[in-house]
Amino acid sequence: MAKLIRKVTAFISRSSYSWLDLWLTVGVVLRCYRLDQPIWYDEAWSLILARLPMVDLLTATANDVHPPLYYLLINLVSRLGAGVVGLRMVSVLASLGAIWLVWMLTRNTPRGVQGLATALMALAPVQIYYAQELRSYALLQLLVLVSLFEIRRRKVIWVIIINTLILYTHNYGLFYVAALCLVYLAAEMFRPRIPGPGVDPKTRSKPLDAILAGGIPALLFAPWGLILVAQMGTVGAGFWIQPINLGGLTYAITQIVVGMGMPGYMMPLAVVASVAGLLVGAAYGLRHGMRDMVVILLVPIILVVLTSMIWGPILLFRGFIGILPAYYILVAGAVSGASTPAGRYIGQGSIGLMLVLTLGYGLAYNFGFVKANREVKPPSYIQATDTVVHLNEFTLLDWYAVGMPNQYQLDTACPHEPGGLTDAATAAIGIQRVTPDAIPADAYLVMALGPFSSACDELIANQLAQGRDLIYLRESDILREAIYH
Amino acid sequence: MSSYYQPYMDMVVARDSVMSILSILAVAWVAGWWLLPRIVASPRMLRYARLAYAVMIQIAAILAAWQFVRISNG
Numbered sequence: 001m002a003k004l005i006r007k008v009t010a011f012i013s014r015s016s017y018s019w020l021d022l023w024l025t026v027g028v029v030l031r032c033y034r035l036d037q038p039i040w041y042d043e044a045w046s047l048i049l050a051r052l053p054m055v056d057l058l059t060a061t062a063n064d065v066h067p068p069l070y071y072l073l074i075n076l077v078s079r080l081g082a083g084v085v086g087l088r089m090v091s092v093l094a095s096l097g098a099i100w101l102v103w104m105l106t107r108n109t110p111r112g113v114q115g116l117a118t119a120l121m122a123l124a125p126v127q128i129y130y131a132q133e134l135r136s137y138a139l140l141q142l143l144v145l146v147s148l149f150e151i152r153r154r155k156v157i158w159v160i161i162i163n164t165l166i167l168y169t170h171n172y173g174l175f176y177v178a179a180l181c182l183v184y185l186a187a188e189m190f191r192p193r194i195p196g197p198g199v200d201p202k203t204r205s206k207p208l209d210a211i212l213a214g215g216i217p218a219l220l221f222a223p224w225g226l227i228l229v230a231q232m233g234t235v236g237a238g239f240w241i242q243p244i245n246l247g248g249l250t251y252a253i254t255q256i257v258v259g260m261g262m263p264g265y266m267m268p269l270a271v272v273a274s275v276a277g278l279l280v281g282a283a284y285g286l287r288h289g290m291r292d293m294v295v296i297l298l299v300p301i302i303l304v305v306l307t308s309m310i311w312g313p314i315l316l317f318r319g320f321i322g323i324l325p326a327y328y329i330l331v332a333g334a335v336s337g338a339s340t341p342a343g344r345y346i347g348q349g350s351i352g353l354m355l356v357l358t359l360g361y362g363l364a365y366n367f368g369f370v371k372a373n374r375e376v377k378p379p380s381y382i383q384a385t386d387t388v389v390h391l392n393e394f395t396l397l398d399w400y401a402v403g404m405p406n407q408y409q410l411d412t413a414c415p416h417e418p419g420g421l422t423d424a425a426t427a428a429i430g431i432q433r434v435t436p437d438a439i440p441a442d443a444y445l446v447m448a449l450g451p452f453s454s455a456c457d458e459l460i461a462n463q464l465a466q467g468r469d470l471i472y473l474r475e476s477d478i479l480r481e482a483i484y485h
Numbered sequence: 486m487s488s489y490y491q492p493y494m495d496m497v498v499a500r501d502s503v504m505s506i507l508s509i510l511a512v513a514w515v516a517g518w519w520l521l522p523r524i525v526a527s528p529r530m531l532r533y534a535r536l537a538y539a540v541m542i543q544i545a546a547i548l549a550a551w552q553f554v555r556i557s558n559g
Contacts, residue, residue: 019519043532245507246501246508246509248500248504250501254504263554264550264556265550267549268507268508268510268550268553269546271504271507271511272511274511275508275511276511276514280515342522346518374548
Protein backbone atom coordinates (compact mmCIF):
# COMPACT_ATOMS: atom_id res chain seq x y z
CA MET A 1 0.00 0.00 0.00
CA ALA A 2 2.77 2.40 0.96
CA LYS A 3 4.52 1.55 -2.28
CA LEU A 4 1.35 2.29 -4.23
CA ILE A 5 0.94 5.65 -2.48
CA ARG A 6 4.60 6.45 -3.25
CA LYS A 7 4.02 5.57 -6.90
CA VAL A 8 0.89 7.70 -7.10
CA THR A 9 2.58 10.69 -5.47
CA ALA A 10 5.62 10.22 -7.71
CA PHE A 11 3.30 10.25 -10.73
CA ILE A 12 1.50 13.35 -9.51
CA SER A 13 4.71 15.25 -8.86
CA ARG A 14 6.59 14.01 -11.91
CA SER A 15 6.30 17.15 -14.05
CA SER A 16 4.87 20.61 -14.31
CA TYR A 17 1.74 19.08 -15.80
CA SER A 18 0.90 17.10 -12.68
CA TRP A 19 -2.04 19.22 -11.52
CA LEU A 20 -3.42 19.26 -15.06
CA ASP A 21 -3.31 15.46 -15.08
CA LEU A 22 -5.18 15.37 -11.79
CA TRP A 23 -7.91 17.81 -12.81
CA LEU A 24 -8.37 16.16 -16.22
CA THR A 25 -8.75 12.78 -14.50
CA VAL A 26 -11.24 14.18 -11.99
CA GLY A 27 -12.97 15.93 -14.89
CA VAL A 28 -13.33 12.70 -16.88
CA VAL A 29 -14.76 10.80 -13.89
CA LEU A 30 -17.29 13.52 -12.96
CA ARG A 31 -18.35 14.02 -16.57
CA CYS A 32 -18.88 10.33 -17.32
CA TYR A 33 -20.82 9.57 -14.14
CA ARG A 34 -24.55 9.28 -14.92
CA LEU A 35 -23.99 10.21 -18.55
CA ASP A 36 -26.99 8.03 -19.43
CA GLN A 37 -29.47 10.03 -17.34
CA PRO A 38 -32.83 10.76 -19.02
CA ILE A 39 -33.04 13.45 -21.65
CA TRP A 40 -35.14 16.56 -21.13
CA TYR A 41 -37.08 18.72 -23.58
CA ASP A 42 -34.17 20.63 -25.18
CA GLU A 43 -32.10 17.47 -25.44
CA ALA A 44 -35.06 15.68 -27.05
CA TRP A 45 -34.96 18.30 -29.80
CA SER A 46 -31.20 17.70 -30.31
CA LEU A 47 -31.69 13.94 -30.34
CA ILE A 48 -34.42 14.16 -32.99
CA LEU A 49 -32.26 16.44 -35.17
CA ALA A 50 -29.27 14.10 -34.80
CA ARG A 51 -31.25 11.38 -36.58
CA LEU A 52 -32.66 13.48 -39.42
CA PRO A 53 -31.41 13.66 -43.03
CA MET A 54 -29.25 16.77 -43.54
CA VAL A 55 -31.82 18.71 -45.60
CA ASP A 56 -34.56 18.19 -43.00
CA LEU A 57 -32.10 19.08 -40.24
CA LEU A 58 -31.33 22.43 -41.87
CA THR A 59 -35.03 23.14 -42.48
CA ALA A 60 -35.91 22.31 -38.86
CA THR A 61 -33.00 24.39 -37.51
CA ALA A 62 -33.80 27.37 -39.73
CA ASN A 63 -37.35 27.33 -38.36
CA ASP A 64 -36.14 27.10 -34.76
CA VAL A 65 -33.91 29.52 -32.83
CA HIS A 66 -30.31 28.26 -33.09
CA PRO A 67 -27.59 28.02 -35.78
CA PRO A 68 -26.90 24.54 -37.18
CA LEU A 69 -23.25 23.66 -36.44
CA TYR A 70 -23.77 21.62 -33.27
CA TYR A 71 -26.72 19.74 -34.76
CA LEU A 72 -24.65 18.92 -37.87
CA LEU A 73 -21.85 17.65 -35.64
CA ILE A 74 -24.05 15.32 -33.58
CA ASN A 75 -25.80 14.23 -36.77
CA LEU A 76 -22.43 13.00 -38.08
CA VAL A 77 -21.68 11.28 -34.75
CA SER A 78 -25.14 9.70 -34.84
CA ARG A 79 -24.34 8.22 -38.27
CA LEU A 80 -21.46 6.36 -36.61
CA GLY A 81 -24.05 4.57 -34.50
CA ALA A 82 -23.91 6.68 -31.34
CA GLY A 83 -26.85 6.72 -28.94
CA VAL A 84 -27.59 9.29 -26.23
CA VAL A 85 -24.35 8.54 -24.33
CA GLY A 86 -22.27 8.64 -27.52
CA LEU A 87 -23.81 11.95 -28.58
CA ARG A 88 -23.26 13.42 -25.11
CA MET A 89 -19.56 12.50 -25.46
CA VAL A 90 -19.26 15.44 -27.89
CA SER A 91 -19.99 17.77 -24.97
CA VAL A 92 -17.77 15.75 -22.61
CA LEU A 93 -14.79 16.05 -24.97
CA ALA A 94 -15.47 19.76 -25.55
CA SER A 95 -15.50 20.30 -21.79
CA LEU A 96 -12.25 18.37 -21.26
CA GLY A 97 -10.66 20.44 -24.03
CA ALA A 98 -11.79 23.56 -22.18
CA ILE A 99 -10.10 22.38 -18.95
CA TRP A 100 -6.84 21.88 -20.86
CA LEU A 101 -7.12 25.31 -22.51
CA VAL A 102 -7.69 27.09 -19.20
CA TRP A 103 -4.46 25.45 -18.00
CA MET A 104 -2.65 26.62 -21.15
CA LEU A 105 -4.05 30.15 -21.00
CA THR A 106 -2.90 30.58 -17.39
CA ARG A 107 0.70 29.39 -17.97
CA ASN A 108 2.13 32.83 -17.25
CA THR A 109 0.13 33.40 -14.08
CA PRO A 110 1.25 32.39 -10.57
CA ARG A 111 1.04 28.65 -9.96
CA GLY A 112 -1.86 28.95 -7.50
CA VAL A 113 -3.97 30.86 -10.01
CA GLN A 114 -3.38 28.25 -12.69
CA GLY A 115 -4.21 25.34 -10.39
CA LEU A 116 -7.31 26.92 -8.87
CA ALA A 117 -8.75 28.09 -12.20
CA THR A 118 -8.24 24.62 -13.71
CA ALA A 119 -9.75 22.98 -10.62
CA LEU A 120 -12.84 25.19 -10.93
CA MET A 121 -13.20 24.19 -14.59
CA ALA A 122 -13.05 20.53 -13.59
CA LEU A 123 -15.25 20.71 -10.49
CA ALA A 124 -17.84 23.44 -11.00
CA PRO A 125 -21.28 21.80 -11.24
CA VAL A 126 -22.28 24.14 -14.07
CA GLN A 127 -19.32 22.83 -16.06
CA ILE A 128 -20.27 19.23 -15.33
CA TYR A 129 -23.90 19.91 -16.19
CA TYR A 130 -23.16 21.38 -19.62
CA ALA A 131 -20.43 18.80 -20.26
CA GLN A 132 -23.15 16.16 -20.03
CA GLU A 133 -25.89 17.97 -21.87
CA LEU A 134 -26.90 17.15 -25.42
CA ARG A 135 -26.74 20.84 -26.34
CA SER A 136 -24.19 23.18 -27.86
CA TYR A 137 -23.02 25.06 -24.73
CA ALA A 138 -19.87 23.05 -23.94
CA LEU A 139 -18.81 23.41 -27.58
CA LEU A 140 -19.44 27.17 -27.50
CA GLN A 141 -17.23 27.56 -24.42
CA LEU A 142 -14.46 25.44 -25.99
CA LEU A 143 -14.47 27.49 -29.20
CA VAL A 144 -14.25 30.79 -27.30
CA LEU A 145 -11.19 29.45 -25.46
CA VAL A 146 -9.58 28.13 -28.66
CA SER A 147 -10.06 31.52 -30.32
CA LEU A 148 -8.50 33.28 -27.32
CA PHE A 149 -5.59 30.83 -27.42
CA GLU A 150 -5.02 31.44 -31.15
CA ILE A 151 -5.26 35.21 -30.65
CA ARG A 152 -2.40 34.97 -28.15
CA ARG A 153 -0.42 33.02 -30.74
CA ARG A 154 -1.41 35.55 -33.45
CA LYS A 155 -2.55 32.80 -35.81
CA VAL A 156 -5.02 34.97 -37.67
CA ILE A 157 -6.19 32.23 -40.07
CA TRP A 158 -7.12 29.99 -37.15
CA VAL A 159 -8.86 32.86 -35.38
CA ILE A 160 -10.95 33.51 -38.50
CA ILE A 161 -11.90 29.82 -38.77
CA ILE A 162 -12.74 29.44 -35.08
CA ASN A 163 -14.70 32.70 -34.94
CA THR A 164 -16.78 31.51 -37.89
CA LEU A 165 -17.48 28.25 -36.07
CA ILE A 166 -18.48 30.23 -32.95
CA LEU A 167 -21.03 32.19 -34.98
CA TYR A 168 -22.50 28.96 -36.37
CA THR A 169 -22.65 27.33 -32.91
CA HIS A 170 -24.86 29.73 -30.96
CA ASN A 171 -26.48 33.12 -31.51
CA TYR A 172 -24.58 34.44 -28.48
CA GLY A 173 -21.48 33.74 -30.61
CA LEU A 174 -21.98 37.23 -32.07
CA PHE A 175 -21.18 38.76 -28.69
CA TYR A 176 -18.21 36.48 -28.06
CA VAL A 177 -16.71 37.19 -31.49
CA ALA A 178 -17.09 40.93 -30.83
CA ALA A 179 -15.31 40.53 -27.47
CA LEU A 180 -12.57 38.36 -29.02
CA CYS A 181 -11.96 40.89 -31.80
CA LEU A 182 -11.68 43.63 -29.18
CA VAL A 183 -9.07 41.54 -27.36
CA TYR A 184 -7.18 40.99 -30.63
CA LEU A 185 -7.33 44.67 -31.57
CA ALA A 186 -6.14 45.80 -28.14
CA ALA A 187 -3.31 43.27 -28.18
CA GLU A 188 -2.14 44.61 -31.55
CA MET A 189 -2.57 48.33 -30.93
CA PHE A 190 -1.61 49.11 -27.36
CA ARG A 191 2.04 49.78 -26.49
CA PRO A 192 3.94 48.11 -25.07
CA ARG A 193 2.69 45.24 -27.20
CA ILE A 194 0.91 42.62 -25.13
CA PRO A 195 3.28 39.68 -25.51
CA GLY A 196 2.33 36.17 -26.48
CA PRO A 197 4.10 33.01 -27.64
CA GLY A 198 3.82 33.97 -31.33
CA VAL A 199 4.54 37.68 -31.04
CA ASP A 200 7.76 39.65 -31.01
CA PRO A 201 7.17 42.92 -29.14
CA LYS A 202 9.47 44.71 -31.58
CA THR A 203 7.47 43.89 -34.73
CA ARG A 204 5.00 46.40 -36.10
CA SER A 205 1.42 46.05 -34.97
CA LYS A 206 -1.17 44.51 -37.27
CA PRO A 207 -4.59 45.90 -36.33
CA LEU A 208 -5.86 44.77 -39.75
CA ASP A 209 -5.55 41.16 -38.56
CA ALA A 210 -7.99 41.87 -35.74
CA ILE A 211 -10.46 43.47 -38.15
CA LEU A 212 -10.17 40.48 -40.50
CA ALA A 213 -10.72 38.13 -37.54
CA GLY A 214 -14.16 39.68 -37.13
CA GLY A 215 -14.96 40.79 -40.69
CA ILE A 216 -14.38 37.52 -42.55
CA PRO A 217 -16.42 35.41 -40.08
CA ALA A 218 -19.21 38.01 -40.33
CA LEU A 219 -19.21 37.63 -44.14
CA LEU A 220 -19.15 33.84 -43.90
CA PHE A 221 -22.04 34.00 -41.43
CA ALA A 222 -24.11 36.32 -43.64
CA PRO A 223 -26.18 33.53 -45.31
CA TRP A 224 -27.33 32.28 -41.91
CA GLY A 225 -27.58 35.85 -40.64
CA LEU A 226 -30.59 36.39 -42.90
CA ILE A 227 -32.28 33.37 -41.32
CA LEU A 228 -31.27 34.64 -37.88
CA VAL A 229 -33.15 37.90 -38.46
CA ALA A 230 -36.30 35.88 -39.15
CA GLN A 231 -35.66 33.66 -36.12
CA MET A 232 -35.28 36.56 -33.73
CA GLY A 233 -39.01 37.27 -33.80
CA THR A 234 -39.50 33.89 -32.10
CA VAL A 235 -36.54 34.25 -29.73
CA GLY A 236 -37.66 37.55 -28.21
CA ALA A 237 -41.05 36.07 -27.37
CA GLY A 238 -39.78 32.82 -25.81
CA PHE A 239 -40.68 32.33 -22.16
CA TRP A 240 -37.12 31.19 -21.37
CA ILE A 241 -35.82 34.66 -22.21
CA GLN A 242 -35.42 36.74 -19.06
CA PRO A 243 -36.70 40.31 -18.94
CA ILE A 244 -33.88 42.85 -18.96
CA ASN A 245 -33.65 44.59 -15.61
CA LEU A 246 -31.19 44.55 -12.72
CA GLY A 247 -32.90 41.55 -11.13
CA GLY A 248 -33.09 39.59 -14.39
CA LEU A 249 -29.42 40.22 -15.12
CA THR A 250 -28.41 39.24 -11.58
CA TYR A 251 -30.44 36.05 -11.88
CA ALA A 252 -28.75 35.19 -15.19
CA ILE A 253 -25.24 35.77 -13.81
CA THR A 254 -25.97 33.78 -10.63
CA GLN A 255 -27.47 30.91 -12.61
CA ILE A 256 -24.45 30.59 -14.87
CA VAL A 257 -21.81 31.05 -12.15
CA VAL A 258 -23.33 29.03 -9.32
CA GLY A 259 -25.60 26.69 -11.18
CA MET A 260 -29.14 25.57 -11.57
CA GLY A 261 -31.46 24.04 -9.03
CA MET A 262 -30.35 26.23 -6.14
CA PRO A 263 -33.11 26.39 -3.50
CA GLY A 264 -34.49 29.79 -2.49
CA TYR A 265 -32.83 29.93 0.93
CA MET A 266 -29.38 29.57 -0.67
CA MET A 267 -29.98 32.17 -3.36
CA PRO A 268 -28.79 35.25 -1.39
CA LEU A 269 -25.42 33.64 -0.70
CA ALA A 270 -25.22 32.51 -4.31
CA VAL A 271 -25.97 36.01 -5.62
CA VAL A 272 -23.49 37.72 -3.31
CA ALA A 273 -20.80 35.17 -4.20
CA SER A 274 -21.40 35.50 -7.96
CA VAL A 275 -21.71 39.27 -8.21
CA ALA A 276 -18.94 40.05 -5.71
CA GLY A 277 -16.69 37.51 -7.46
CA LEU A 278 -17.39 39.23 -10.78
CA LEU A 279 -16.48 42.67 -9.39
CA VAL A 280 -13.37 41.58 -7.53
CA GLY A 281 -12.24 39.39 -10.43
CA ALA A 282 -12.59 42.27 -12.89
CA ALA A 283 -10.70 44.61 -10.55
CA TYR A 284 -7.92 42.04 -10.18
CA GLY A 285 -7.70 41.57 -13.95
CA LEU A 286 -7.44 45.31 -14.62
CA ARG A 287 -4.67 45.73 -12.03
CA HIS A 288 -2.66 42.67 -13.01
CA GLY A 289 -2.49 42.86 -16.80
CA MET A 290 -5.24 40.34 -17.55
CA ARG A 291 -7.33 42.78 -19.55
CA ASP A 292 -8.14 40.16 -22.19
CA MET A 293 -9.89 38.07 -19.53
CA VAL A 294 -11.78 41.12 -18.25
CA VAL A 295 -12.99 41.82 -21.80
CA ILE A 296 -14.15 38.19 -22.26
CA LEU A 297 -15.88 38.40 -18.86
CA LEU A 298 -17.69 41.70 -19.22
CA VAL A 299 -18.12 42.61 -22.91
CA PRO A 300 -20.60 39.80 -23.76
CA ILE A 301 -22.72 40.78 -20.73
CA ILE A 302 -22.63 44.46 -21.70
CA LEU A 303 -23.52 43.68 -25.34
CA VAL A 304 -26.44 41.44 -24.31
CA VAL A 305 -27.77 44.18 -22.02
CA LEU A 306 -27.41 46.85 -24.72
CA THR A 307 -29.05 44.66 -27.40
CA SER A 308 -31.90 43.81 -25.04
CA MET A 309 -32.46 47.48 -24.24
CA ILE A 310 -32.18 48.79 -27.79
CA TRP A 311 -33.79 45.99 -29.77
CA GLY A 312 -35.59 43.33 -27.77
CA PRO A 313 -35.04 40.93 -24.83
CA ILE A 314 -32.42 38.25 -25.53
CA LEU A 315 -31.15 37.57 -21.99
CA LEU A 316 -30.46 33.82 -21.65
CA PHE A 317 -28.24 32.70 -18.77
CA ARG A 318 -26.99 29.58 -20.57
CA GLY A 319 -25.53 31.75 -23.31
CA PHE A 320 -23.08 33.25 -20.80
CA ILE A 321 -21.19 29.96 -20.45
CA GLY A 322 -18.34 31.45 -22.52
CA ILE A 323 -17.51 33.99 -19.79
CA LEU A 324 -17.01 31.29 -17.14
CA PRO A 325 -13.35 30.40 -17.84
CA ALA A 326 -12.46 34.10 -17.57
CA TYR A 327 -14.49 34.30 -14.34
CA TYR A 328 -12.64 31.32 -12.83
CA ILE A 329 -9.22 32.65 -13.86
CA LEU A 330 -9.85 36.16 -12.51
CA VAL A 331 -11.43 35.02 -9.24
CA ALA A 332 -8.61 32.51 -8.79
CA GLY A 333 -6.23 35.46 -9.22
CA ALA A 334 -8.15 37.56 -6.70
CA VAL A 335 -7.94 34.75 -4.15
CA SER A 336 -4.22 34.25 -4.35
CA GLY A 337 -2.81 37.51 -5.62
CA ALA A 338 -5.02 40.53 -4.94
CA SER A 339 -2.96 43.55 -3.98
CA THR A 340 -5.19 44.69 -1.11
CA PRO A 341 -6.42 42.69 1.90
CA ALA A 342 -9.99 43.69 1.00
CA GLY A 343 -9.62 42.19 -2.46
CA ARG A 344 -8.22 38.99 -1.00
CA TYR A 345 -10.95 38.78 1.61
CA ILE A 346 -13.77 39.32 -0.83
CA GLY A 347 -12.17 37.09 -3.43
CA GLN A 348 -11.59 34.33 -0.91
CA GLY A 349 -14.97 34.85 0.73
CA SER A 350 -16.88 34.74 -2.53
CA ILE A 351 -14.95 31.83 -3.93
CA GLY A 352 -15.24 30.00 -0.63
CA LEU A 353 -18.98 30.51 -0.64
CA MET A 354 -19.18 29.55 -4.27
CA LEU A 355 -17.23 26.35 -3.71
CA VAL A 356 -19.25 25.34 -0.66
CA LEU A 357 -22.54 26.17 -2.34
CA THR A 358 -21.91 24.72 -5.73
CA LEU A 359 -19.68 21.78 -4.96
CA GLY A 360 -21.99 20.69 -2.18
CA TYR A 361 -25.50 21.34 -3.35
CA GLY A 362 -24.72 21.53 -7.07
CA LEU A 363 -22.93 18.19 -7.22
CA ALA A 364 -25.73 16.57 -5.21
CA TYR A 365 -28.22 18.05 -7.67
CA ASN A 366 -26.23 16.91 -10.71
CA PHE A 367 -25.76 13.42 -9.39
CA GLY A 368 -29.33 12.79 -8.41
CA PHE A 369 -29.18 13.05 -4.59
CA VAL A 370 -31.46 16.04 -4.89
CA LYS A 371 -34.23 15.13 -7.27
CA ALA A 372 -34.07 17.02 -10.54
CA ASN A 373 -37.57 17.27 -11.96
CA ARG A 374 -36.83 17.92 -15.59
CA GLU A 375 -37.81 14.67 -17.21
CA VAL A 376 -41.16 14.28 -18.96
CA LYS A 377 -41.45 10.58 -19.61
CA PRO A 378 -44.57 8.62 -20.55
CA PRO A 379 -46.30 6.69 -17.75
CA SER A 380 -45.40 2.99 -17.74
CA TYR A 381 -48.79 1.76 -18.96
CA ILE A 382 -48.36 3.52 -22.30
CA GLN A 383 -46.56 1.16 -24.65
CA ALA A 384 -44.07 2.25 -27.32
CA THR A 385 -46.50 1.32 -30.12
CA ASP A 386 -49.60 3.03 -28.66
CA THR A 387 -51.13 5.92 -30.55
CA VAL A 388 -50.88 9.16 -28.64
CA VAL A 389 -52.30 12.53 -29.65
CA HIS A 390 -50.56 15.51 -28.05
CA LEU A 391 -52.18 18.86 -27.60
CA ASN A 392 -48.84 20.57 -28.21
CA GLU A 393 -45.18 19.66 -28.46
CA PHE A 394 -44.20 19.77 -24.78
CA THR A 395 -44.74 16.04 -24.18
CA LEU A 396 -44.63 15.22 -27.88
CA LEU A 397 -40.92 15.92 -28.36
CA ASP A 398 -39.77 13.85 -25.37
CA TRP A 399 -41.88 10.83 -26.22
CA TYR A 400 -41.07 11.02 -29.92
CA ALA A 401 -37.34 11.31 -29.21
CA VAL A 402 -37.22 8.18 -27.03
CA GLY A 403 -38.52 6.00 -29.83
CA MET A 404 -42.32 6.08 -29.71
CA PRO A 405 -43.27 6.46 -33.37
CA ASN A 406 -47.06 6.82 -33.18
CA GLN A 407 -47.11 10.32 -31.78
CA TYR A 408 -49.43 12.87 -33.37
CA GLN A 409 -49.78 16.56 -32.83
CA LEU A 410 -53.33 17.86 -32.66
CA ASP A 411 -53.99 20.11 -35.63
CA THR A 412 -55.96 23.11 -34.42
CA ALA A 413 -56.21 26.74 -35.34
CA CYS A 414 -55.08 27.78 -31.86
CA PRO A 415 -52.34 30.41 -31.91
CA HIS A 416 -48.91 29.39 -30.63
CA GLU A 417 -47.94 30.68 -27.24
CA PRO A 418 -44.42 32.09 -26.71
CA GLY A 419 -41.83 29.33 -26.59
CA GLY A 420 -43.61 26.80 -28.79
CA LEU A 421 -42.02 25.30 -31.88
CA THR A 422 -43.16 26.64 -35.23
CA ASP A 423 -45.35 24.47 -37.48
CA ALA A 424 -42.55 24.39 -40.06
CA ALA A 425 -40.10 23.04 -37.46
CA THR A 426 -42.39 20.22 -36.27
CA ALA A 427 -43.18 19.35 -39.90
CA ALA A 428 -39.46 19.17 -40.73
CA ILE A 429 -38.77 16.63 -37.99
CA GLY A 430 -41.51 14.41 -39.40
CA ILE A 431 -44.22 14.73 -36.76
CA GLN A 432 -47.66 13.99 -38.17
CA ARG A 433 -50.74 16.03 -37.43
CA VAL A 434 -54.26 14.85 -36.85
CA THR A 435 -57.45 16.91 -36.90
CA PRO A 436 -59.83 16.62 -33.91
CA ASP A 437 -62.41 14.60 -35.90
CA ALA A 438 -59.83 12.06 -37.14
CA ILE A 439 -58.44 10.98 -33.74
CA PRO A 440 -58.52 7.14 -33.47
CA ALA A 441 -60.92 5.88 -30.78
CA ASP A 442 -58.20 3.97 -28.89
CA ALA A 443 -55.69 6.86 -28.88
CA TYR A 444 -54.41 8.40 -25.68
CA LEU A 445 -55.01 12.13 -25.48
CA VAL A 446 -52.33 14.15 -23.66
CA MET A 447 -53.03 17.63 -22.37
CA ALA A 448 -49.89 19.54 -21.42
CA LEU A 449 -51.04 22.96 -20.36
CA GLY A 450 -48.29 25.35 -19.43
CA PRO A 451 -46.32 28.18 -20.97
CA PHE A 452 -46.52 26.38 -24.34
CA SER A 453 -50.32 26.35 -24.35
CA SER A 454 -53.20 28.73 -24.86
CA ALA A 455 -56.73 28.96 -23.49
CA CYS A 456 -57.84 27.84 -26.95
CA ASP A 457 -55.85 24.61 -26.47
CA GLU A 458 -57.65 23.91 -23.21
CA LEU A 459 -61.06 24.56 -24.71
CA ILE A 460 -60.50 22.07 -27.54
CA ALA A 461 -58.86 19.52 -25.22
CA ASN A 462 -61.80 19.65 -22.84
CA GLN A 463 -64.22 19.09 -25.72
CA LEU A 464 -62.18 16.10 -26.90
CA ALA A 465 -61.88 14.70 -23.38
CA GLN A 466 -65.67 14.36 -23.07
CA GLY A 467 -66.49 10.67 -22.70
CA ARG A 468 -62.87 9.68 -22.01
CA ASP A 469 -61.41 8.59 -18.69
CA LEU A 470 -58.79 10.74 -17.00
CA ILE A 471 -55.98 8.29 -16.21
CA TYR A 472 -53.11 10.57 -15.23
CA LEU A 473 -52.84 14.07 -13.81
CA ARG A 474 -49.76 15.98 -12.73
CA GLU A 475 -49.86 19.59 -11.67
CA SER A 476 -47.01 21.93 -10.90
CA ASP A 477 -46.75 25.72 -10.76
CA ILE A 478 -46.48 26.18 -14.48
CA LEU A 479 -47.52 22.86 -15.99
CA ARG A 480 -50.63 20.70 -15.90
CA GLU A 481 -50.30 17.39 -17.62
CA ALA A 482 -53.36 15.16 -18.07
CA ILE A 483 -53.78 11.94 -20.05
CA TYR A 484 -57.22 10.72 -21.20
CA HIS A 485 -58.06 7.35 -22.74
CA MET B 486 -51.37 35.58 -23.13
CA SER B 487 -52.86 32.47 -21.56
CA SER B 488 -53.67 31.96 -17.91
CA TYR B 489 -51.01 29.22 -17.84
CA TYR B 490 -48.28 31.66 -18.77
CA GLN B 491 -49.29 34.26 -16.20
CA PRO B 492 -48.18 32.44 -12.97
CA TYR B 493 -44.75 31.94 -14.52
CA MET B 494 -44.43 35.62 -15.41
CA ASP B 495 -45.67 36.64 -11.93
CA MET B 496 -42.99 34.44 -10.38
CA VAL B 497 -40.31 35.97 -12.64
CA VAL B 498 -41.32 39.52 -11.67
CA ALA B 499 -41.32 38.69 -7.93
CA ARG B 500 -38.00 36.83 -8.20
CA ASP B 501 -36.36 39.69 -10.08
CA SER B 502 -37.34 42.20 -7.43
CA VAL B 503 -35.57 40.13 -4.76
CA MET B 504 -32.65 39.55 -7.13
CA SER B 505 -32.13 43.26 -7.68
CA ILE B 506 -31.98 43.83 -3.90
CA LEU B 507 -29.44 41.03 -3.60
CA SER B 508 -27.25 42.44 -6.36
CA ILE B 509 -27.22 45.82 -4.58
CA LEU B 510 -26.20 43.96 -1.40
CA ALA B 511 -23.33 42.31 -3.25
CA VAL B 512 -22.09 45.63 -4.62
CA ALA B 513 -22.47 47.19 -1.16
CA TRP B 514 -20.41 44.36 0.31
CA VAL B 515 -17.51 44.96 -2.08
CA ALA B 516 -17.76 48.75 -1.93
CA GLY B 517 -18.01 48.79 1.87
CA TRP B 518 -15.03 46.51 2.32
CA TRP B 519 -13.00 48.76 0.05
CA LEU B 520 -14.28 52.00 1.59
CA LEU B 521 -14.13 51.21 5.31
CA PRO B 522 -10.32 51.31 5.69
CA ARG B 523 -10.35 54.67 3.90
CA ILE B 524 -12.89 56.13 6.33
CA VAL B 525 -11.90 54.52 9.63
CA ALA B 526 -8.33 55.24 10.65
CA SER B 527 -7.91 53.18 13.83
CA PRO B 528 -7.32 49.44 13.26
CA ARG B 529 -9.40 48.62 16.36
CA MET B 530 -12.35 50.69 15.14
CA LEU B 531 -11.93 49.20 11.69
CA ARG B 532 -12.37 45.70 13.15
CA TYR B 533 -15.61 46.75 14.85
CA ALA B 534 -16.82 48.59 11.75
CA ARG B 535 -16.18 45.56 9.58
CA LEU B 536 -17.93 43.29 12.06
CA ALA B 537 -20.96 45.58 12.19
CA TYR B 538 -20.94 45.86 8.43
CA ALA B 539 -20.74 42.08 7.96
CA VAL B 540 -23.61 41.52 10.42
CA MET B 541 -25.71 44.11 8.59
CA ILE B 542 -25.12 42.44 5.23
CA GLN B 543 -25.89 39.01 6.71
CA ILE B 544 -29.19 40.22 8.20
CA ALA B 545 -30.16 41.78 4.88
CA ALA B 546 -29.25 38.54 3.08
CA ILE B 547 -31.31 36.47 5.53
CA LEU B 548 -34.32 38.75 5.00
CA ALA B 549 -33.88 38.40 1.25
CA ALA B 550 -33.61 34.61 1.61
CA TRP B 551 -36.87 34.60 3.56
CA GLN B 552 -38.53 36.57 0.75
CA PHE B 553 -37.11 34.14 -1.78
CA VAL B 554 -38.45 31.09 0.03
CA ARG B 555 -41.83 32.84 0.31
CA ILE B 556 -41.88 33.39 -3.46
CA SER B 557 -40.70 29.84 -4.16
CA ASN B 558 -43.57 28.49 -2.08
CA GLY B 559 -46.06 30.63 -3.98
